Amino acid sequence: MMNSIIWPVEYLPGQTDNFVSNEVIISGLNSLDVWVYLETATLWPSYYKNSADVVLNNAQDHLSLGTEFFFKTFGFPVNAEVVEFIQPQQNIAGRIAWYGWSGEGDTRLDVHHAWLIEDLSHNRVRVLTQETQIGQPAKELAKTRPNPMLNGHQEWLDGLIEIASTHSKG
Template identity: 60%
Template sequence: MQEITWPQDYLPGFTDNFASNEVIVAGLGAADVWPLLATAPLWPSYYANSANIRFYDGKGPELADGTRFYFETFGFPVEAEVVEFVSPHNGQPGRVAWHGWAGAGDARLDVHHAWLVEDLPGGRVRILTQETQRGKPAEELARAKPNPMINGHQDWLEGLAAAALQRKSER
């Protein structure tokens, strides 16, 4: 199985917070999942913790390398820029990652949020999302029990998989 590609400053274990979630779902392929993830304005339709998605510079609604966008999640207004975007093709996994930031000074939160959508043998798909965070808000999130990042991202994965299954059944 493939893994996330990390920028040096966001390598897990060297940041203030890290969350990792994955699901493996039978009956789906990366091509079924990818459009729902790559089209950010669809996120609120299957993930209630995302809202008010908008793009800058006339871009969107699909993510792409270098695309700047805004969304709200976990109570944070997040500015973001896509730093990796590779659609799944020819047996290679789909990869999307963005650098996101919110706040300023001691309240600043910086994140690297990455996704991998990978076909597996037997008609299965693996959806992996991992996020590293830096800043005082990240330190607070890391100490919270239950962990809001782990729980929230699991909701995102499960919603994404359910939406992809629903779309596939409607075809």
């Protein structure tokens, strides 16, 4: 059985203004091959064009539990805090999740963005990313076609897999 995202109650999919889910399963990589490029937030702009100006408060370039950080994405300046961080290990899925916020009043957007990276049988890795959003901008994004969140997160996944594959020792 595959793992799933752990949601805070206020961010449960179906209860928020917008929800997107993207997933890839690929052979020839393991969870640690992928993990390093996700936890090292300062690398995001190198493989995901919709990410810019990543700044972490912990004087390092990688995320950890409690790390506060800033980045720009989808035209939004986002402040965020890592609320879940479990590095993948044998038989344990890797998990990174952050709470992010941007704007005030009618432009306020609150999000919970979660990632799950797990090794599967037959030398495969699964990367799942899901995000829920609350606020007027989320309502507008949910109606936009093509869906910028769905397509943007797919680009993030594709870039993550490409950089991990390029640098994999396996």
